[in-house]
Amino acid sequence: xxxxxxxxxxxxxxxxxxxxxxxxxxxxxxxxxxxxxxxxxxxxxxxxxxxxxxxxxxxxxxxxxxxxxxxxxxxxxxxxxxxxxxxxxxxxxxxxxxxxxxxxxxxxxxxxxxxxxxxxxxxxxxxxxxxxxxxxxxxxxxxxxxxxxxxxxxxxxxxxxxxxxxxxxxxxxxxxxxxxxxxxxxxxxxxxxxxxxxxxxxxxxxxxxxxxxxxxxxxxxxxxxxxxxxxxxxxxxxxxxxxxxxxxxxxxxxxxxxxxxxxxxxxxxxxxxxxxxxxxxxxxxxxxxxxxxxxxxxxxxxxxxxxxxxxxxxxxxxxxxxxxxxx
Amino acid sequence: xxxxxxxxxxxxxxxxxxxxxxxxxxxxxxxxxxxxxxxxxxxxxxxxxxxxxxxxxxxxxxxxxxxxxxxxxxxxxxxxxxxxxxxxxxxxxxxxxxxxxxxxxxxxxxxxxxxxxxxxxxxxxxxxxxxxxxxxxxxxxxxxxxxxxxxxxxxxxxxxxxxxxxxxxxxxxxxxxxxxxxxxxxxxxxxxxxxxxxxxxxxxxxxxxxxxxxxxxxxxxxxxxxxxxxxxxxxxxxxxxxxxxxxxxxxxxxxxxxxxxxxxxxxxxxxxxxxxxxxxxxxxxxxxxxxxxxxxxxxxxxxxxxxxxxxxxxxxxxxxxxxxxxx
Numbered sequence: 001x002x003x004x005x006x007x008x009x010x011x012x013x014x015x016x017x018x019x020x021x022x023x024x025x026x027x028x029x030x031x032x033x034x035x036x037x038x039x040x041x042x043x044x045x046x047x048x049x050x051x052x053x054x055x056x057x058x059x060x061x062x063x064x065x066x067x068x069x070x071x072x073x074x075x076x077x078x079x080x081x082x083x084x085x086x087x088x089x090x091x092x093x094x095x096x097x098x099x100x101x102x103x104x105x106x107x108x109x110x111x112x113x114x115x116x117x118x119x120x121x122x123x124x125x126x127x128x129x130x131x132x133x134x135x136x137x138x139x140x141x142x143x144x145x146x147x148x149x150x151x152x153x154x155x156x157x158x159x160x161x162x163x164x165x166x167x168x169x170x171x172x173x174x175x176x177x178x179x180x181x182x183x184x185x186x187x188x189x190x191x192x193x194x195x196x197x198x199x200x201x202x203x204x205x206x207x208x209x210x211x212x213x214x215x216x217x218x219x220x221x222x223x224x225x226x227x228x229x230x231x232x233x234x235x236x237x238x239x240x241x242x243x244x245x246x247x248x249x250x251x252x253x254x255x256x257x258x259x260x261x262x263x264x265x266x267x268x269x270x271x272x273x274x275x276x277x278x279x280x281x282x283x284x285x286x287x288x289x290x291x292x293x294x295x296x297x298x299x300x301x302x303x304x305x306x307x308x309x310x311x312x313x314x315x316x317x318x319x320x321x322x323x324x325x326x327x
Numbered sequence: 328x329x330x331x332x333x334x335x336x337x338x339x340x341x342x343x344x345x346x347x348x349x350x351x352x353x354x355x356x357x358x359x360x361x362x363x364x365x366x367x368x369x370x371x372x373x374x375x376x377x378x379x380x381x382x383x384x385x386x387x388x389x390x391x392x393x394x395x396x397x398x399x400x401x402x403x404x405x406x407x408x409x410x411x412x413x414x415x416x417x418x419x420x421x422x423x424x425x426x427x428x429x430x431x432x433x434x435x436x437x438x439x440x441x442x443x444x445x446x447x448x449x450x451x452x453x454x455x456x457x458x459x460x461x462x463x464x465x466x467x468x469x470x471x472x473x474x475x476x477x478x479x480x481x482x483x484x485x486x487x488x489x490x491x492x493x494x495x496x497x498x499x500x501x502x503x504x505x506x507x508x509x510x511x512x513x514x515x516x517x518x519x520x521x522x523x524x525x526x527x528x529x530x531x532x533x534x535x536x537x538x539x540x541x542x543x544x545x546x547x548x549x550x551x552x553x554x555x556x557x558x559x560x561x562x563x564x565x566x567x568x569x570x571x572x573x574x575x576x577x578x579x580x581x582x583x584x585x586x587x588x589x590x591x592x593x594x595x596x597x598x599x600x601x602x603x604x605x606x607x608x609x610x611x612x613x614x615x616x617x618x619x620x621x622x623x624x625x626x627x628x629x630x631x632x633x634x635x636x637x638x639x640x641x642x643x644x645x646x647x648x649x650x651x652x653x654x
Contacts, residue, residue: 133457135378152359153359
């Protein structure tokens with residue numbers, strides 16, 4: 001606040017020191033008022049934004065390296081759900097003034113690693129101070145072939161319901177990190193909470209095949225409800241078919257409530273999608289090519305937009321709540 | 328948090344009730360994972376993001392109607408500084424759970440008014456809860472003819488320095504609202520603090536004429552330093568030529584420190600730009616067509632990237648600080 005005219009004040013030095021190394025073509029070295037980008041020709045743009053607040057979306061003592069990566073991956077997961085490929089992102093950070101001195105460097109290290117892994121760069125953003133908890137916001141920009149975007153609406157009665165990867169790891173990992181659950185010797189669940197895996201290759205592979213898709217962020221059952229409302233029909237979810245990781249299976253075996261938590265807890269960032277009858281082999285082939293495991297977990301049915309969750313004996317399960325909501 | 332599967336939980340009902348009415352084409356009713364947009368053909372994309380935190384960028388008791396509008400206008404001002412036209416925006420809101428019941432409706436009312444005024448719509452976003460102050464982030468998307476974007480770098484020694492509108496109103500308006508300054512009988516200064524005027528028509532009109540441009544957000548002197556660093560030369564700012572509103576002039580006449588505050592205080596969102604020698608008439612003609620007053624306030628000079636501020640007698644002014652910085 002005591003900078004002489006002409007000197008670079010703290011905010012700009014901080015951007016130069018930390019964020020500039022993340023800047024890609026179009027970002028103009030983060031030194032202009034805005035980024036400048038030639039849109040990829042013959043493609044539609046896909047845009048999504050997510051916010052994360054310390055203590056709400058991540059733990060205040062999470063490693064700084066994983067916090068930015070989680071925010072980036074959550075947004076990449078939105079692109080995956082649309083079948084889109086990433087182009088770049090803008091990020092705003094509201095940071096307390098008493099952050100540990102190495103926090104920002106480590107935060108940016110994590111982002112740099114994920115930029116290399118997913119092939120995108122920062123286009124712009126803003127860095128401000130806050131008297132409250134760390135608050136982050138990220139807008140992602142992607143592209144898709146015209147008309148090829150996967151949408152939430154489109155499932156029909158008789159379609160099969162599929163999910164990628166495993167469900168429940170993120171919700172269990174959060175509780176492990178909070179000390180509410182024992183176990184997780186290999187750190188699998190904590191890692192899944194902190195670093196979700198955006199299913200970009202699978203989303204791209206499902207174009208022209210899946211009738212509807214979304215990513216599971218707020219809990220499998222609740223998010224399936226969104227697909228049902230988009231379709232104007234119901235769905236039956238076979239709980240025993242929902243894929244669990246060995247770590248999740250070990251915990252759920254000892255406590256039936258944890259099996260319910262897997263279905264409703266959220267933070268999965270797996271793809272949930274509908275495929276037409278007879279497409280089972282095609283789905284499995286495309287998923288194999290994308291290198292992502294998928295499982296058939298239910299069926300869309302005629303009727304109101306409701307989700308019925310059945311256990312291995314075909315009995316309706318009572319679940320504690322539909323999923324995560326902020327309000 | 329006690330929603331039955333299939334019911335719309337609070338967060339989604341809130342988006343449906345408040346934000347959906349802001350959604351434009353491409354936003355897919357805010358019901359999908361991302362927005363889908365055909366980029367305007369033959370144009371470059373222009374992207375910027377800004378964050379605002381209650382108590383830092385706006386006053387916690389500012390009318391909710393003006394808070395979203397200020398964030399939108401600050402971003403529109405970045406587009407203006409690039410000579411770009413708005414396409415749409417994404418916004419994330421981190422909101423405390425104890426907001427007054429009418430807050431969000433009034434916040435969205437303000438955004439709706441500005442969407443109509445500036446001809447753009449929301450494309451997407453996210454709404455989360457926070458234990459801290461209201462934290463907002465907005466990413467704006469615009470477009471410009473290829474190669475026509477105004478940039479910060481490009482001024483040359485001998486170029487004239489120009490600014491639009493009036494300077495200092497925002498900084499004075501903040502102090503009036505904080506009770507630190509008397510006056511402002513017509514409410515002009517407070518209004519300028521809460522509702523800056525993005526100079527979109529002027530920015531568009533300066534394409535091909537201005538050699539460098541930016542918007543004044545962190546203080547005239549500090550921001551002029553950015554133009555100097557971009558140009559690799561210095562600038563002389565004639566303080567007496569800096570346009571003040573009648574309200575600002577009345578306050579500054581009674582307190583020389585307030586004249587300094589006008590030059591360094593920030594929150595102006597006027598365009599600061601360089602024009603080549605001999606372009607004075609062209610600048611005035613284009614500004615008149617755009618309906619935006621402009622004033623010539625200095626000159627770029629050979630030498631290091633430093634700003635010299637001279638008073639009406641040609642003596643160098645000592646200013647308390649260069650401008651606003653968060654860190």
